[in-house]
Amino acid sequence: EVQLVESGGGSVQPGESLRLSCTASGFSFTGSSMNWVRQAPGKGLEWLAFISSTSDTIDYADSVKGRFTISRDNARDSLYLQMNSLRVDDTAVYYCARDGRGVSNGNNWFDSWGQGTLVTVSS
Amino acid sequence: DIVMTQSPDSLAVSLGERATINCKSTQNVLYSSNNKNYLAWYQQKPGQPPKLLIYWASTRESGVPDRFSGGGSGTDFALTISSLQAEDVAVYYCQQYYTTPLTFGQGTKVEIK
Numbered sequence: 749e750v751q752l753v754e755s756g757g758g759s760v761q762p763g764e765s766l767r768l769s770c771t772a773s774g775f776s777f778t779g780s781s782m783n784w785v786r787q788a789p790g791k792g793l794e795w796l797a798f799i800s801s802t803s804d805t806i807d808y809a810d811s812v813k814g815r816f817t818i819s820r821d822n823a824r825d826s827l828y829l830q831m832n833s834l835r836v837d838d839t840a841v842y843y844c845a846r847d848g849r850g851v852s853n854g855n856n857w858f859d860s861w862g863q864g865t866l867v868t869v870s871s
Numbered sequence: 872d873i874v875m876t877q878s879p880d881s882l883a884v885s886l887g888e889r890a891t892i893n894c895k896s897t898q899n900v901l902y903s904s905n906n907k908n909y910l911a912w913y914q915q916k917p918g919q920p921p922k923l924l925i926y927w928a929s930t931r932e933s934g935v936p937d938r939f940s941g942g943g944s945g946t947d948f949a950l951t952i953s954s955l956q957a958e959d960v961a962v963y964y965c966q967q968y969y970t971t972p973l974t975f976g977q978g979t980k981v982e983i984k
Contacts, residue, residue, distance in 0.1 A: 783973075792964065792975055792976070792977050792978050793913075793921065793964055793966075793975040793978075794975070795971075795972055795973040795974065795975070798971070798973075807971050809971075809972045810972065843920055843921075848911075848923070848926055854971060855909070855968045855969065855970065855971065855973070856968050857911035857923060857926040857966065857968055858911075858913075858921070858923060858966075859923050859926075859932065860923075861920035861921055861922070862920060863919075863920055864920055
């Protein structure tokens with residue numbers, strides 16, 4: 749069974765940093781491209797970042813480009829999102845999501861999602 | 872960016888009746904080289920992550936009941952629930968993956984009438 753478990757969320761003040769993790773199991777993490785998607789409270793879904801299986805292709809939404817960094821450690825079956833210069837409007841549940849086509853350079857659907865981790869940015 | 876607009880924002884349907892959700896994109900998401908529409912549908916129940924229902928606009932994900940079907944092409948798409956069940960109460964989202972940034976519709980809430 750595919751499992752994605754996010755961690756690292758919490759409450760921070762504007763301008764602070766946070767690092768989210770996503771631990772994968774039940775599938776070949778090495779053979780899967782991954783994404784981060786967020787959902788603000790009561791709002792819709794926003795794709796944030798993509799990383800290919802070998803980390804050679806990375807892409808970001810403009811809203812987080814330059815502030816967030818996606819990375820992965822295939823030896824640890826883990827995906828990360830380093831979030832710097834956090835703003836109030838970054839408050840959301842953050843999901844890691846598996847690329848629907850496994851090894852790819854992006855532009856796909858998301859076939860498995862974690863339960864999400866809540867990030868609250870408030871002064 | 873490709874903007875995805877769903878209609879209606881919410882709908883209430885009687886059990887056993889048909890529910891149809893529309894999704895319109897501001898740009899064509901049909902890739903001419905492979906004749907595939909880069910459009911997916913998700914279901915999100917309260918307190919849960921989204922669940923993939925359909926990709927390539929009409930291909931049902933494994934395990935998804937056949938009462939869910941997707942159709943359309945180019946810029947206009949629809950998700951149909953042929954016979955609404957109580958467990959289908961959820962918010963439904965369309966998503967284009969034709970180009971980045973990958974974008975979602977605003978969501979359509981489906982309730983029981």
